[in-house]
Amino acid sequence: MHLVIIGGSDAGIAAALRARELSKDVRITVLLADDYPNYSICGLPYLIGGQTPDPSKLAHRTTFPDIDVRLRHRVTAIDPAGKSVSIERPGDTTELRYxxxxxATGANPVRPDIPGADLPGAFVLHTIDDGLAVLxxxxxxxxxxxxIIGAGYIGIEMAEALQQRGMHVTLLSRSDEVMPGVFSEIGAMIRERLTTEGVEVVTQAGVERIEQGMVVEQRLVVFTTDGRRRPADLVILATGVRPATDLARDAGxxxxxxxxxxxxxxxxxSLPDIFAAGDCAVTHHRLHGKPTWISLGTIxxxxxxxxxxNAIGGSRTFHGxxxxxxxKLYDLVIARTGLSDIEAREEGYEPLTVEIGAWDHKSYYPGATQIGVWITGDVKTGRLLGVQMVGRAGAEVSKRLDIVAAGLFHxxxxxxxxDLDLSYTPPLSSPWDPVQRAAQDWSHAAARPG
Incomplete structure (x- = not known):
């Protein structure tokens, strides 16, 4: 059997490695359009910010035993009837049967539909080459x-990275607050932290156009809907990604x-002998059971x-x-899982959200800091729907959230x-973990009349 994989990032390499683990006989070919197999795109802000100065360190792995990884092999078409792919490579074109x-073609960055978004000096950030160009x-x-146009995850991480490089950074958000996927109180904390570090944060700021400036080295000017002109030596377009599915669509x-x-x-x-995975494929959300799409390396x-x-004959299922x-933003960690109250209401739940503050460990032990916990449940059934948390790095915010993620999954x-039997020692937690404290407060609030 010849297994061909289009794409050599997270999903493509994970597929190749699993197939090789299970079979020593299958022939595996991975086709990459670039030179960077299995590199961490999530690490680009840290390359640019200087925490990871060597780009080669972003590689999850550098060897792929018994897997034919072909660099600079761009697939231009899939022929399902002939079971082949057309490939452009340096110097010629060819076909490969499967x-x-x-x-596993991943996702493409979105360049916003504004005049000047394609000018030199306006960058998207999605590939290793993108990161090196920004650097x-x-x-x-x-x-x-x-x-920076866009105040989601990438925009916020890049604001920190560029500020730490000594640049004067302006972060533009079209929404009322930064990071609109979290509760507004958390967004306000993020904005305040950025502002403290000297980042100019502008909310409710649409961009009308980007123009070439009249200064040396192609300086740009960003025109915003508030009537301001903001000169920039570089512009980051952090306005999201969309699944890269042109090949799949054209193949039917x-x-x-x-x-x-x-x-x-x-x-x-939908076609026999063809599978898909990663940022180009749909997934399903376990809390509402519907198909959804989200671009994350973990998925x-x-x-x-x-x-x-499954491509080599297995019967494993993906459980959503x-x-x-x-x-992580400077010394602040923000994490979320499940549904917010707004999202839950849209799915037909009757959500209640309760906010608490709790020490990350016993306050009598030095270094205790406050964690904010927002917990959401369905008052009709008592079902856990989601949690959002914020706290200082070192307070194990992300790992505490994973407790909730495991609960939501089940x-x-x-x-x-x-009822969970969680670990406790005074320097690290309390007999009731902050997650459990929040659950108790939620239960009391849900039981109140009215």
């Missing part, structure tokens, strides 16, 4: 000005939510592993997601969090 195919611009404009593979490739829970597509690794196993994410009630 018995089973995995499409080169940063080095050429030390102590210069940067404007059915698409689903968000334009991503529709897949079963075995990662099979890509898991889906890739399932696709790799609960929407778990985290972010559909537990809010009150069931109190």
């Amino acid at each position: 018995d089973r195919l995995i499409v 080169d611009a940063v080095r050429r404009h030390r102590a210069g000005k940067a404007v 593979i059915a698409l689903g939510e968000g334009g991503a490739i529709a897949v079963s829970d075995t990662m099979a597509t 890509a690794h898991k889906q890739g592993r399932v696709a790799g196993e 997601i609960v929407g778990t994410q985290s972010l 559909g537990i009630d809010v009150d069931a969090l109190n």
Whole structure:
């Protein structure tokens, strides 16, 4: 059997490795459009910020035993009837036949539909080459000005990275607050932290256009809807990504939510012998059971592993997601999982959210800091729906959230969090962990009349 995989990032390499683990006989070929197999795209802000100065350290692995990884092999078409793919490579074109195919083409960055978004000096950040281009611009404009359009995860991480490089950074958000996926109180904390470090944060700021400036080295000017002109030595377009599915669509593979490739829970597509995984494929949310699309490395690794196993004859299933994410900003950690109250209401739940503050460990032991916990449950059934947390680095915010993510995955009630046998020692926690304290407060609030 010849297994061909299009794409060599998280999902593609995970698929190849799993297939090789299970079979020594299958022939595995991975086709990459670039030179960077299995590199951590999530690490780009730390490359640019200087925490990881060597780009090669972003590679999850550098060897792929008994896997034919072909660099600079861009797939231009899939022929399902002939079971082959067309490839452009340096100097020529060719075709490659397959018995089973995995499409792991990932996602493409969105360049906003505004005049000037394609000017030199306006960067997206999605590939290693993107990161190296931004890093080169940063080095050429030390102590210069940067404007970031978009205040989601990437925009916020890049604000820190560029500020730490000595640039004057302006972060533009179209929403009322930064990071609109979290509760507004958490967004306000993020904005305050950025402002404290000298980042100019502008909310409710749409961008009308970007123009070439009249200064040396192609300086840009960003025009915003508040009538301001903001000069910039570089502009970061952090306005999201969309699934890279042109190849699949042109081959007749059915698409689903968000334009991503529709897949079963075995990662099979609508066409025989073709699977898909990662940022190009849909997933399903365990809290509402509907197909959804979200671009996360954690999902890509898991889906890739399932696709790799099933492409060589396995029967593994992918069990979906609960929407778990985290972010570190300076010494602040923000994490969320599940549904917010707004999202829960849209799915037909009757949500109640309770906020508490709790010490990360016993206050009599030095270094205790406060953690904020927002817990959401369904008052009709008591079902746990989601948690958002914020606290200082070192308070184990992200790992505490994983307790909730595990509970959500298995559909537990809010009150069931109190039954979990969690670890305790005064320097690290309390007899009742902050997650459990929040669950208790939620249960009391839900039991009150009215």
